[in-house]
Amino acid sequence: MKDLLIALRPQQWVKNIALFAGLxxxxxxxxxxxxxxxxxxAVVFCLASSGLYLLNDILDIEADRKHPQKKNRPLASGRIRPVTAHVLSYALMVWALIAAYVLNRNFGLILAIYLVLEFSYSTYLKNVVILDIFCIAAGFLLRVIGGAVVIDVPMSSWLLICTIFLSLFLALAKRRGEMVLLEDRAADHRPVLAHYSLPFIDQMMTVVTASTILGYVLYALSPETTAKFHTRNLQYSIIFVVYGIFRYLYLVFQKREGGAPERVLFSDKPLLLNLLFYLASVIAAVYF
Structure with a gap:
């Protein structure tokens, strides 16, 4: 039972906090x-994503056995049989789809798109250079859209733009972390990494880093935002966004981390504390 829980990757559920952005x-x-x-x-997305993680581990079982860390996963190490993972994987995804449509039909459609996208990524798109990064980023974007759709609130264009660039930033950091960890064996574990180099990824990270910060600054200072919230106080949250991006860059480049965003977030106290301060500043600006 413990190995099954580990295989569901509950530590990854933190990504579903993105659904609360629209709220x-x-x-x-x-x-x-x-x-x-x-x-x-968010619980529905946890079920769906865990089902996809199981499916992905089944498809990548041989590659994971060559990975210094992933070789210890329950499927790769042989502690769980593939047939058990198959049954649980499809059961979780079916339950999640049914629950999503019960909550909201449009939300069910978003989840269906997410499942198709992630299945396509696991079976093919993860081997297509650059498109693989966009697929990872799209997973975060669909979470944000889903969180707004499920309660029938409109999505701000600025929020979508910021989410897109932040998602690309995290996806590129993940790829960079894999390349740094695996070094010359990177392409053996994930063939698409043969098409990347650290300078190439660093150039793309420079672009999306600047775009993320600029997008948020424009959002926080835009007349549309001021009119919506009847205050300009959201501008005070900019400093926490900039610090958070810079801190994450420090962890990626200086500490050679970034391969697992959820682990970085909860293992780095300054980053976690900054996130709490950011949320507090947003709630104070938007609600008080």
Whole structure:
């Protein structure tokens, strides 16, 4: 039972916090019913993503056995039989789809798109250079869209732009982390890494880093945002965004981390503390 739980990768569920973005920025964070609905939507995404993680581990079982860390996963190490993982994987995804459509039909459609995208990524798109990065980023974007759709609130174009560039930033950091960890064996584990080099990834990271910060600054200072929240106080959250990006770059380049964003977030106290300060500044600006 313990190995099955490990195989579901509960540590990855933190990514589903992204579903709460629409709730917070639509000024519905203190609405009990909508908060419960978004929480339910996050649980649905946890089920769906765990099903996909199992499926991905089945497909990558041989490659994972060559990886210095992934070789210890329950499937790669042989502690779980593939047939068991298959059954549980499809069961979780079916349950998640049914629950999603019960919550909101459009949210069910978003989840269906997410499942198709991630299945396509696991079977083919992860081997297509650059497109693989966009697929990883799209997973984060669909979470944000899903969180807004499930409670029927409009998505800000600025929020979508910021999410796109931040998602690309995290995806590129993940690829860089893999290349640094695996070094000359990178292409043996993930063939698409043969098409990347550290200078190439660093150039793309420079572009998306600047775009992420600029996008958020323009969002926080835009007349549209000021009119919506009746305040310019969101500008004070910019400093936490800039610090968070710089801190993450420090961990990626100086500490050779970044391969697992969820681990970086919870293992680095300054980054986690900065996230809490950022959320507090946003809630203070948007609600008070």
């Amino acid at each position: 917070i920025f639509s000024q519905n964070f203190f609405d009990p019913w909508k908060s419960v609905v978004v929480l339910a939507a």
